Amino acid sequence: MGANCGYGDTPQGRKLLAYHGPTIAVSIGLDPSWTKDQPRAPRPDKTNIAALVDTGAQETCIDSALATELGLPVIDQRSVGGVGSFEVDVYHAQIHVERLRYTIHGGFAGIPLLKERVHVSVVLGRSFLRDCKLTYDGKTGDVTIELNI
Numbered sequence: 812m813g814a815n816c817g818y819g820d821t822p823q824g825r826k827l828l829a830y831h832g833p834t835i836a837v838s839i840g841l842d843p844s845w846t847k848d849q850p851r852a853p854r855p856d857k858t859n860i861a862a863l864v865d866t867g868a869q870e871t872c873i874d875s876a877l878a879t880e881l882g883l884p885v886i887d888q889r890s891v892g893g894v895g896s897f898e899v900d901v902y903h904a905q906i907h908v909e910r911l912r913y914t915i916h917g918g919f920a921g922i923p924l925l926k927e928r929v930h931v932s933v934v935l936g937r938s939f940l941r942d943c944k945l946t947y948d949g950k951t952g953d954v955t956i957e958l959n960i
Contacts, residue, residue, distance in 0.1 A: 814910035816864055817947075817954030824952025833864040833947065833954040837933055838907045839873065841883055845905060845914075853905040853914060856881045861931045862906075864945065864956060868936030871906065875921035877932045878902040891920050906933060911958055915939055 816835040818827035840856030857877070872891075873883075878900070887901035905916040915938075924932060944959040 813955045813957035814908075815954065816956050817952050819948070819951045819953030821952070825950060826952075828949065828952040828954065831863075831930065833945075833956070834861050834931060835864060835908060835910065835935070835956065836860065837862040837935075838909065839877070839904055839933065840881060841904050845916075847914075847916070852907045852909070852912070853916075855905075855907060860933055862908075862933035862935050863929075863931040864940070864954070865934050865936055866940065866945070868934050870920060870936045870938045871915060872920040872922045872924075872934050872936070873902060873904065873906070874924040874932040875900065876923065876925060878904070878919075878921045885921075886918055889920065891922070906935075908935075911943075911956070913942070913958055 816833040818824035836859050838855035838858040842853035845853035883902040883904050885900045886903045890896050891899050900921045901918040902921050907914045942960045944957050946955045
């Protein structure tokens, strides 16, 4: 089962994809009663959050202000890099991609995405993509993602 995360269905799909990158809606929260073995998705604290599918990001991260708003527990601190290096809080959470029926859980670096004018609250990095097949057509703006596990 695959999901569209591009803009090929719009007249400006190619330009939108180049500007925004592939995006998909996710739910986020921390459902303490949820385990990986359950067929149901975890109960989210917030739904329909825009997530950037980013092959350049090693890990999946969430906006630090969103993590604070949701009351996600800080479980660690670590240094992350981009342009330079800085210390961030790591939040315990579950991120569910409904269109893939797939949940990733664990520690996610809190990055000030919205403060830095990134247009999404979640970045799905290569730690997420390692379980996926991504097809990117820059000419048309079409992007599809599917589980590959």
